[in-house]
Amino acid sequence: MNTDALFKQLEPPPGGAERFARRLDEISAARPSPRARVLAIAAASAGVALVTAVLLLRQPSDAPAVLVADTPPAVEVYDAPEFDRLLGRSAPPAELMVMVNMEAAAVTEIETTNQNVRIYQIN
Protein backbone atom coordinates (compact mmCIF):
# COMPACT_ATOMS: atom_id res chain seq x y z
CA MET A 1 0.00 0.00 0.00
CA ASN A 2 1.19 3.52 -0.71
CA THR A 3 2.20 4.97 2.65
CA ASP A 4 2.11 8.52 1.32
CA ALA A 5 -1.65 8.34 1.73
CA LEU A 6 -1.24 7.95 5.45
CA PHE A 7 0.06 11.46 5.99
CA LYS A 8 -1.47 13.11 2.97
CA GLN A 9 -2.49 16.69 3.70
CA LEU A 10 -6.21 17.00 2.99
CA GLU A 11 -7.80 20.28 2.00
CA PRO A 12 -10.38 21.54 4.49
CA PRO A 13 -13.80 22.52 3.14
CA PRO A 14 -13.67 26.01 1.60
CA GLY A 15 -14.90 29.14 3.36
CA GLY A 16 -13.55 28.29 6.78
CA ALA A 17 -11.82 31.61 7.38
CA GLU A 18 -14.86 33.60 6.29
CA ARG A 19 -17.10 31.57 8.58
CA PHE A 20 -14.65 32.03 11.42
CA ALA A 21 -14.67 35.81 10.84
CA ARG A 22 -18.47 35.84 10.98
CA ARG A 23 -18.50 33.83 14.21
CA LEU A 24 -15.94 36.22 15.73
CA ASP A 25 -18.20 39.14 14.84
CA GLU A 26 -21.23 37.43 16.34
CA ILE A 27 -19.45 36.64 19.59
CA SER A 28 -17.94 40.12 19.83
CA ALA A 29 -21.35 41.70 19.35
CA ALA A 30 -22.93 39.53 22.01
CA ARG A 31 -20.07 39.95 24.44
CA PRO A 32 -20.20 43.04 26.68
CA SER A 33 -17.21 45.35 26.58
CA PRO A 34 -14.66 45.12 29.42
CA ARG A 35 -15.78 48.54 30.67
CA ALA A 36 -19.42 47.42 30.78
CA ARG A 37 -18.43 44.25 32.61
CA VAL A 38 -16.48 46.23 35.23
CA LEU A 39 -19.44 48.56 35.75
CA ALA A 40 -21.84 45.64 36.07
CA ILE A 41 -19.61 43.92 38.60
CA ALA A 42 -19.20 47.16 40.58
CA ALA A 43 -22.97 47.74 40.61
CA ALA A 44 -23.64 44.18 41.71
CA SER A 45 -21.04 44.43 44.47
CA ALA A 46 -22.52 47.71 45.72
CA GLY A 47 -25.97 46.13 45.76
CA VAL A 48 -24.76 43.16 47.76
CA ALA A 49 -22.95 45.45 50.21
CA LEU A 50 -26.08 47.58 50.67
CA VAL A 51 -28.32 44.59 51.32
CA THR A 52 -25.78 43.13 53.76
CA ALA A 53 -25.53 46.43 55.64
CA VAL A 54 -29.31 46.74 55.90
CA LEU A 55 -29.66 43.18 57.16
CA LEU A 56 -26.93 43.68 59.74
CA LEU A 57 -28.22 47.00 61.06
CA ARG A 58 -31.95 46.21 61.05
CA GLN A 59 -33.56 45.04 64.32
CA PRO A 60 -35.13 41.61 64.11
CA SER A 61 -38.81 42.21 63.39
CA ASP A 62 -40.11 39.27 65.43
CA ALA A 63 -38.30 40.19 68.63
CA PRO A 64 -40.19 42.54 71.04
CA ALA A 65 -38.70 45.98 71.13
CA VAL A 66 -37.14 46.64 74.52
CA LEU A 67 -36.85 50.23 75.70
CA VAL A 68 -34.58 51.19 78.57
CA ALA A 69 -37.25 53.47 80.10
CA ASP A 70 -39.70 50.56 80.34
CA THR A 71 -37.47 48.51 82.62
CA PRO A 72 -36.95 50.32 85.94
CA PRO A 73 -33.80 49.39 87.80
CA ALA A 74 -34.02 47.34 90.97
CA VAL A 75 -35.03 49.32 94.07
CA GLU A 76 -31.79 48.63 95.93
CA VAL A 77 -29.90 50.53 93.30
CA TYR A 78 -31.48 53.75 94.58
CA ASP A 79 -30.31 53.00 98.11
CA ALA A 80 -26.65 52.87 97.15
CA PRO A 81 -24.63 55.71 98.77
CA GLU A 82 -23.17 56.58 95.37
CA PHE A 83 -26.58 57.95 94.40
CA ASP A 84 -26.93 60.21 97.45
CA ARG A 85 -25.64 63.37 95.81
CA LEU A 86 -27.22 62.50 92.50
CA LEU A 87 -30.63 62.13 94.11
CA GLY A 88 -30.20 65.12 96.49
CA ARG A 89 -30.02 63.04 99.67
CA SER A 90 -27.79 63.94 102.58
CA ALA A 91 -25.35 61.23 103.35
CA PRO A 92 -25.92 59.55 106.72
CA PRO A 93 -23.18 60.24 109.27
CA ALA A 94 -20.56 57.57 109.32
CA GLU A 95 -18.14 56.80 112.08
CA LEU A 96 -14.60 57.71 111.16
CA MET A 97 -11.78 55.38 112.10
CA VAL A 98 -8.14 56.39 111.73
CA MET A 99 -5.20 53.99 112.05
CA VAL A 100 -1.74 55.27 113.10
CA ASN A 101 1.08 52.74 113.30
CA MET A 102 -1.47 49.95 113.08
CA GLU A 103 -3.35 51.33 116.07
CA ALA A 104 -6.62 53.15 116.20
CA ALA A 105 -6.19 56.85 116.92
CA ALA A 106 -8.73 59.22 118.39
CA VAL A 107 -9.96 62.05 116.21
CA THR A 108 -11.72 65.30 116.97
CA GLU A 109 -14.03 66.95 114.45
CA ILE A 110 -13.38 70.62 113.89
CA GLU A 111 -16.24 72.86 112.98
CA THR A 112 -16.40 74.39 109.51
CA THR A 113 -18.68 76.89 107.85
CA ASN A 114 -19.16 74.67 104.80
CA GLN A 115 -21.59 71.89 105.52
CA ASN A 116 -20.16 69.81 102.72
CA VAL A 117 -16.69 69.80 104.27
CA ARG A 118 -15.64 67.97 107.40
CA ILE A 119 -12.29 68.43 109.08
CA TYR A 120 -10.87 66.08 111.66
CA GLN A 121 -7.85 66.45 113.92
CA ILE A 122 -5.88 63.34 114.82
CA ASN A 123 -5.11 63.39 118.55
Added chain:
Amino acid sequence: MTSVDKAQWIDVYRRLEKPLYNVVYRVIWDAAESQDVVQETFLRCWRRKDDIRADGFKALLFRTALNLASNRRRSARLWRMVGVSALDDVADESASTGALSKPVRDAVEALPTMLRDVLLLTELAGMTYPEIATALGIAEGTVGSRRTRALALLRERLDVPGVVTHEY
Protein backbone atom coordinates in the same frame (compact mmCIF):
# COMPACT_ATOMS: atom_id res chain seq x y z
CA MET B 1 -12.15 43.54 19.67
CA THR B 2 -10.37 45.91 17.30
CA SER B 3 -10.21 45.33 13.57
CA VAL B 4 -6.45 44.70 13.96
CA ASP B 5 -7.10 41.94 16.48
CA LYS B 6 -9.67 40.38 14.22
CA ALA B 7 -7.39 40.54 11.19
CA GLN B 8 -4.57 38.90 13.15
CA TRP B 9 -6.79 36.06 14.35
CA ILE B 10 -8.11 35.41 10.87
CA ASP B 11 -4.55 35.43 9.56
CA VAL B 12 -3.51 32.84 12.17
CA TYR B 13 -6.61 30.83 11.31
CA ARG B 14 -5.65 30.76 7.63
CA ARG B 15 -2.12 29.59 8.47
CA LEU B 16 -3.09 26.87 10.92
CA GLU B 17 -6.46 25.72 9.62
CA LYS B 18 -5.05 23.04 7.35
CA PRO B 19 -2.75 21.24 9.84
CA LEU B 20 -5.41 21.47 12.52
CA TYR B 21 -8.04 20.12 10.15
CA ASN B 22 -5.83 17.20 9.14
CA VAL B 23 -5.17 16.24 12.74
CA VAL B 24 -8.83 16.52 13.74
CA TYR B 25 -10.03 14.72 10.60
CA ARG B 26 -7.99 11.65 11.55
CA VAL B 27 -9.78 11.51 14.89
CA ILE B 28 -13.40 11.97 13.85
CA TRP B 29 -13.28 11.19 10.11
CA ASP B 30 -15.87 13.71 9.06
CA ALA B 31 -15.03 16.80 7.01
CA ALA B 32 -17.81 19.11 8.21
CA GLU B 33 -17.42 18.06 11.83
CA SER B 34 -13.66 18.50 11.57
CA GLN B 35 -13.99 22.02 10.25
CA ASP B 36 -16.45 22.80 13.01
CA VAL B 37 -14.01 21.51 15.61
CA VAL B 38 -11.25 23.66 14.13
CA GLN B 39 -13.48 26.73 14.36
CA GLU B 40 -14.55 25.90 17.91
CA THR B 41 -10.88 25.46 18.82
CA PHE B 42 -10.01 28.93 17.59
CA LEU B 43 -13.03 30.49 19.26
CA ARG B 44 -12.15 28.91 22.60
CA CYS B 45 -8.59 30.18 22.36
CA TRP B 46 -9.85 33.60 21.33
CA ARG B 47 -12.02 33.77 24.45
CA ARG B 48 -8.91 33.04 26.53
CA LYS B 49 -6.65 35.32 24.51
CA ASP B 50 -5.73 37.48 27.49
CA ASP B 51 -4.28 34.48 29.33
CA ILE B 52 -2.39 32.89 26.44
CA ARG B 53 1.36 33.24 26.09
CA ALA B 54 2.60 33.61 22.54
CA ASP B 55 5.13 30.79 22.86
CA GLY B 56 2.51 28.35 24.08
CA PHE B 57 -0.20 29.25 21.62
CA LYS B 58 0.36 26.50 19.09
CA ALA B 59 0.53 23.80 21.76
CA LEU B 60 -2.67 25.08 23.34
CA LEU B 61 -4.40 25.20 19.97
CA PHE B 62 -3.61 21.58 19.08
CA ARG B 63 -4.29 20.34 22.62
CA THR B 64 -7.71 22.00 22.53
CA ALA B 65 -8.42 20.60 19.08
CA LEU B 66 -7.54 17.06 20.15
CA ASN B 67 -9.72 17.35 23.25
CA LEU B 68 -12.68 18.65 21.28
CA ALA B 69 -12.22 16.01 18.61
CA SER B 70 -12.08 13.24 21.22
CA ASN B 71 -15.27 14.58 22.80
CA ARG B 72 -17.06 14.57 19.45
CA ARG B 73 -15.84 11.09 18.71
CA ARG B 74 -17.08 9.85 22.08
CA SER B 75 -20.39 11.58 21.57
CA ALA B 76 -20.77 10.03 18.11
CA ARG B 77 -20.09 6.58 19.52
CA LEU B 78 -22.77 7.06 22.16
CA TRP B 79 -25.26 8.12 19.51
CA ARG B 80 -24.38 5.07 17.45
CA MET B 81 -24.97 2.86 20.50
CA VAL B 82 -28.51 4.17 20.81
CA GLY B 83 -29.09 3.78 17.10
CA VAL B 84 -28.73 7.37 15.97
CA SER B 85 -25.79 7.85 13.68
CA ALA B 86 -24.17 11.25 14.06
CA LEU B 87 -20.92 10.32 12.40
CA ASP B 88 -21.52 7.50 10.03
CA ASP B 89 -19.20 4.53 9.98
CA VAL B 90 -18.33 5.43 6.44
CA ALA B 91 -16.93 8.93 6.61
CA ASP B 92 -18.30 11.54 4.28
CA GLU B 93 -15.45 11.28 1.89
CA SER B 94 -17.29 13.37 -0.65
CA ALA B 95 -17.00 16.45 1.53
CA SER B 96 -13.25 16.34 1.71
CA THR B 97 -11.29 16.26 -1.48
CA GLY B 98 -8.94 13.34 -1.53
CA ALA B 99 -10.09 11.72 1.69
CA LEU B 100 -8.18 8.73 3.03
CA SER B 101 -8.91 5.14 2.13
CA LYS B 102 -10.50 2.76 4.60
CA PRO B 103 -7.33 0.70 5.22
CA VAL B 104 -5.46 3.86 6.19
CA ARG B 105 -8.27 4.94 8.43
CA ASP B 106 -8.43 1.52 10.05
CA ALA B 107 -4.69 1.56 10.67
CA VAL B 108 -4.85 4.95 12.40
CA GLU B 109 -7.97 3.91 14.32
CA ALA B 110 -6.19 0.84 15.65
CA LEU B 111 -3.53 2.95 17.34
CA PRO B 112 -3.84 3.65 21.06
CA THR B 113 -4.86 7.27 21.63
CA MET B 114 -1.57 8.30 23.23
CA LEU B 115 0.38 6.99 20.26
CA ARG B 116 -2.07 8.33 17.70
CA ASP B 117 -1.96 11.86 19.14
CA VAL B 118 1.84 11.96 19.02
CA LEU B 119 1.90 10.62 15.47
CA LEU B 120 -0.69 13.10 14.22
CA LEU B 121 1.17 16.02 15.75
CA THR B 122 4.59 14.97 14.48
CA GLU B 123 3.51 14.03 10.97
CA LEU B 124 0.65 16.41 10.24
CA ALA B 125 0.89 19.45 12.50
CA GLY B 126 4.48 20.32 11.75
CA MET B 127 5.21 20.72 15.42
CA THR B 128 8.57 20.28 17.09
CA TYR B 129 9.15 17.74 19.84
CA PRO B 130 9.18 20.44 22.56
CA GLU B 131 5.90 21.86 21.24
CA ILE B 132 4.30 18.42 21.22
CA ALA B 133 5.65 17.67 24.68
CA THR B 134 4.02 20.89 25.92
CA ALA B 135 0.76 20.20 24.12
CA LEU B 136 0.42 16.66 25.46
CA GLY B 137 2.03 17.24 28.84
CA ILE B 138 4.73 14.60 28.36
CA ALA B 139 8.52 14.56 28.22
CA GLU B 140 10.30 15.27 24.96
CA GLY B 141 11.90 11.83 25.03
CA THR B 142 8.46 10.27 25.36
CA VAL B 143 7.39 12.02 22.16
CA GLY B 144 10.14 10.26 20.24
CA SER B 145 9.52 6.83 21.74
CA ARG B 146 5.77 7.03 21.17
CA ARG B 147 6.29 8.11 17.58
CA THR B 148 8.59 5.16 16.98
CA ARG B 149 6.07 2.73 18.49
CA ALA B 150 3.20 4.25 16.52
CA LEU B 151 5.12 3.95 13.25
CA ALA B 152 6.01 0.34 14.02
CA LEU B 153 2.37 -0.50 14.67
CA LEU B 154 1.31 1.21 11.46
CA ARG B 155 3.99 -0.60 9.49
CA GLU B 156 2.76 -3.88 10.89
CA ARG B 157 -0.88 -3.01 10.27
CA LEU B 158 -0.36 -1.80 6.73
CA ASP B 159 2.13 -4.55 5.98
CA VAL B 160 4.74 -2.29 4.46
CA PRO B 161 8.49 -2.54 4.94
CA GLY B 162 8.84 1.03 6.11
CA VAL B 163 6.86 4.18 6.57
CA VAL B 164 8.43 7.28 5.16
CA THR B 165 8.21 10.14 7.60
CA HIS B 166 9.90 13.44 8.28
CA GLU B 167 13.27 13.39 9.93
CA TYR B 168 13.81 15.50 13.05
